[in-house]
Amino acid sequence: MFKRKEKNKRKDFEKIYDTHVEKIFRFVYLKVSSKDDAEDITSKVFIKVWDSLSVEKDLSLKSPKSFLYKVARNLVIDYYRKNRKDPAKEVQDSKTEVSLESVVAPDKEMRADERALLNSEIEEVKKALSLINEDYQNIIIWYYLDELTTSEIADLLDKPESSVRVLIHRAITALRKSLKEKKKKGV
Amino acid sequence: MEKEVLTKIYLLRKLKPSASFVENTKESILQRDAVLATQKKQSVLSEFTGSFVSVFANSVFQSRMAVVGAFMFLFFFGILAYPLLPLNYEYSFVYIPALENGVEREEEIKMVAETDEMMVEVATSKKPIEKNLAELEDVYRNIQRQVLGSMIPAEEKVAVNLTDEDIIDYHLTRIESNDLRKNDERIKKIKEAKDGEDYGDAFNMIVDILSE
Numbered sequence: 001m002f003k004r005k006e007k008n009k010r011k012d013f014e015k016i017y018d019t020h021v022e023k024i025f026r027f028v029y030l031k032v033s034s035k036d037d038a039e040d041i042t043s044k045v046f047i048k049v050w051d052s053l054s055v056e057k058d059l060s061l062k063s064p065k066s067f068l069y070k071v072a073r074n075l076v077i078d079y080y081r082k083n084r085k086d087p088a089k090e091v092q093d094s095k096t097e098v099s100l101e102s103v104v105a106p107d108k109e110m111r112a113d114e115r116a117l118l119n120s121e122i123e124e125v126k127k128a129l130s131l132i133n134e135d136y137q138n139i140i141i142w143y144y145l146d147e148l149t150t151s152e153i154a155d156l157l158d159k160p161e162s163s164v165r166v167l168i169h170r171a172i173t174a175l176r177k178s179l180k181e182k183k184k185k186g187v
Numbered sequence: 188m189e190k191e192v193l194t195k196i197y198l199l200r201k202l203k204p205s206a207s208f209v210e211n212t213k214e215s216i217l218q219r220d221a222v223l224a225t226q227k228k229q230s231v232l233s234e235f236t237g238s239f240v241s242v243f244a245n246s247v248f249q250s251r252m253a254v255v256g257a258f259m260f261l262f263f264f265g266i267l268a269y270p271l272l273p274l275n276y277e278y279s280f281v282y283i284p285a286l287e288n289g290v291e292r293e294e295e296i297k298m299v300a301e302t303d304e305m306m307v308e309v310a311t312s313k314k315p316i317e318k319n320l321a322e323l324e325d326v327y328r329n330i331q332r333q334v335l336g337s338m339i340p341a342e343e344k345v346a347v348n349l350t351d352e353d354i355i356d357y358h359l360t361r362i363e364s365n366d367l368r369k370n371d372e373r374i375k376k377i378k379e380a381k382d383g384e385d386y387g388d389a390f391n392m393i394v395d396i397l398s399e
Contacts (some may be wrong), residue, residue: 026199026202125199
């Protein structure tokens, strides 16, 4: 009985982990400056998933996505609270700290110059994203990158779906503006 | 413009954790329960060991305390008992000749006690002196008995354990067979003392005669 339960737990965890680990890592990494910190927080998120699977009411099983993002978001808040850092400033100052080469998935066919260009573009978007409202950041990540439905986002933000649709539109406008401003500053 | 923004957003999809991180994290979390169980066991074990060490240390400490306590008890008991214990012996050795010389007992005891400061307090009070006198008489009688008994040759011993009467009879016979002593008036008194079971007096008189 116990072994069967244990086996199911492992199976459930592996399913959740394999499906979401990349998304959670990316969500966290876009909010913190360091790859190590992102990995650390990602690990903690999945430890919480594992621990929650031990509890009878498996919160993580009912709605894994919602559970994972809520935990990740709280851990990022804790990270900034403990380090007493400003999230936007942290990401802005992260140029020297972050090595995108180690984060961007390696592509064998990609030349070094192409890779450098890609890294630069990614860094530009990351910094532009960090400058906008936190809800907008989350919405862009969830809706465009992680492909959450408006219903799931509504659940995460505890807002009606109609409001989420409006927020998606506002978020993309805000990012566009932020990118434009960064470009102007760059020129 | 929106397309351009979306293209840039989609670039972020290329951000991925390293394969080693993904694998190692997964494995370490899957092993988490086993690790926690081991840690718990170690914690329980160390707690047990800790408490065992603590109990052991306590018992060692307590036994040390017991030893220290015993030493302290013996030390203080020794200090308190010292004035009483040797005092009896002092009396016995000095008092016996004093008694024989007819010196008053209490005065003699005080004099002896003055040789040691700690003994003075005990010796000057009435009760210990009276008690010591009684004890001294017993000691004196025993010494006399041993001395008189040891004077009897083995071949003339009527029994392995001689009684007071046996000792008195042997010495009375020896005294009566001696021409110089056979008319001593004290022979009669010795006999009377023996008949009245006052063996101490009989011993005294025998010692007096033999020491002349």
